[in-house]
Amino acid sequence: MHELGVVKAVIQTVESIMVQEKLETVQKIVLEIGELSGVVPAYLEACYPAAVYNTAMEHTELAIETIPGMARCIRCNELFRAYEQDFICPHCGGKDLEAVSGKELMIKQIVGY
Numbered sequence: 001m002h003e004l005g006v007v008k009a010v011i012q013t014v015e016s017i018m019v020q021e022k023l024e025t026v027q028k029i030v031l032e033i034g035e036l037s038g039v040v041p042a043y044l045e046a047c048y049p050a051a052v053y054n055t056a057m058e059h060t061e062l063a064i065e066t067i068p069g070m071a072r073c074i075r076c077n078e079l080f081r082a083y084e085q086d087f088i089c090p091h092c093g094g095k096d097l098e099a100v101s102g103k104e105l106m107i108k109q110i111v112g113y
């Protein structure tokens, strides 16, 4: 599952930040996930508890903020809401599209003490 790799990368990143910032524990992490990032927040949440088990982040709360996917059609310049990775322009049916937002996959905030 793709999401498990993402969770592991997030844990590694947060653990190195904990070392850098000399944080004892991290209370909460906030992830920003775009709807077009290819990551399903529900899957991510599902594999998170197992992934953090026995790590410094075992008791860290995971919060996910989703960012709506918006795409622009290169052919007709239509801007529209896109829900999936493989989408077509609702206006002209074109497939040459660029994602304007929704590709985000990042750690937005780490709440530690």
Ligand SMILES: [Zn+2]
Pocket (backbone or CB within 6 Å): 073, 074, 075, 076, 077, 078, 089, 090, 091, 092, 093, 094
């Ligand atoms: Zn179009």
